[in-house]
Amino acid sequence: MLGQNAIPAPQSDDANAIASVAKALSHPVRIKIINFLLSRQGCIGGDIVDEVGLAQSTVSEHLRILKSAGLVVGAIEHPRICYSLDPSVLAALKDLIGQIEARGGPQDAPCCYTPGSRDPKGADQ
């Protein structure tokens, strides 16, 4: 937990960008599509429709979301589209995760600005 002062905390500009990428990742079907793209060396046609058990139009919509988030690009092949992953938009999210991990768990944080009270016990909710 040392180097993170070299990395400036993402400001409200980045909040929207990070949230957009996270939103694209926030559906199990889209995670499955990404895993499927990872399991092949970068290209698939409509095998994705078989992989997830949903209608073709639904899968196309999920692919549209992934593409508009920049996570997936589609190169036009024959009548097919060749989909592949583009990691560049993940940098800010990865950085945020790194910052969170860099600070360790909540047990490391001595609880804060109460004048004269006892130690914080791990109470949730």
Added chain:
Amino acid sequence: MLGQNAIPAPQSDDANAIASVAKALSHPVRIKIINFLLSRQGCIGGDIVDEVGLAQSTVSEHLRILKSAGLVVGAIEHPRICYSLDPSVLAALKDLIGQIEARGGPQDAPCCYTPGSRDPKGADQ
């Protein structure tokens, strides 16, 4: 509604877990809250309500979402709650991002299984 219920897809469990965490990160206000928690050494009371410009009940709801995703824990202090970050649930998402980044951009992937066609140009929409 018979989609991914009983499908024996390999990483089905993982997909749900990753999507849940990503969903908690998929709103700009929640990213701002996380950034605010990062900017302090782990603890705040209701300063979050001042930071984001929303109603107290709305902020409480966002905190509830972050807590139920496991990203934030709250230790009860005086009348306040001491919030802090818990990085442990981020491991799977971080791993997925690492896998995507490890494979490089789509330009590295020679496009796939079309028998005798030319190179794929970057056609996106």
Added chain:
DNA sequence: TCCATATATCGTCGATTAACGATACATGAG
């Protein structure tokens, strides 16, 4: 030319989300 294949788009419907104000709940202070 016409057909088959692969993908995208449209319209709809039910479910979920995000926001708010009002109010309830706990607890330390006086």
Added chain:
DNA sequence: CTCATGTATCGTTAATCGACGATATATGGA
């Protein structure tokens, strides 16, 4: 006990999402 403070919950409403079938579009092949 009563009040003030900080947080959570409830009820509502508008907006967005996820899924579907039907249909449109593009293009290679017969």
